[in-house]
């Protein structure tokens with residue numbers, strides 16, 4: 674544990690494998706912020722105690738050291754990174770990339786994450802008893818995901834396959850963590866990464882980072898959405 678983690682009260686992060694808790698966990702690991710990771714099973718997410726924290730019963734949920742509660746993965750990663758403003762993990766408002774950073778972080782949460790949920794829980798988006806309709810929602814979500822990844826890949830770095838790997842070239846931000854997480858929930862991540870080498874380089878560089886590599890394994894991120 675780094676010096677910063679030893680000096681501070683812990684953030685409590687509810688997590689389980691293959692979920693959106695990966696991004697906040699990775700940001701906290703990069704920043705050496707103290708994190709009490711509480712693993713929560715599917716059944717426990719339905720219980721009143723967890724619903725009181727997160728009425729959607731979803732993961733991630735983050736409880737701040739003073740007891741305030743956050744949900745929404747993009748909000749959490751932004752908040753966490755802002756706790757250490759000089760880390761550079763979130764561009765400052767004065768930086769030219771700041772509006773682009775916000776644009777693409779929210780693009781990824783509003784579009785890609787939402788499409789992953791349609792793929793993972795298709796029955797929620799149609800008559801759940803209609804097997805054909807459920808299959809249609811799922812295959813439409815898969816096609817949509819590919820179209821969205823094309824858009825994201827076209828915006829990564831300088832568009833070349835040989836420059837610095839991150840979304841903002843040599844500048845690593847929480848957007849890289851967020852994108853790596855979402856890529857793992859594609860129906861066929863190896864095929865996605867083969868198709869989009871610029872995305873493969875971003876994901877490869879991000880998950881190889883010393884603070885992030887162990888979490889990628891702990892979260893079983895290669896195995897699709899929970």
Ligand SMILES: N[C@@H](CCC(=O)N[C@@H](CS)C(=O)NCC(=O)O)C(=O)O
Nearest residue numbers: 692693730731732733745746747899
């Ligand atoms: N908008 C939320 C979505 C969170 C979410 O859907 N998490 C998934 C795991 S990756 C979950 O808890 N799914 C269970 C469910 O929706 O019932 C966020 O960005 O944090």
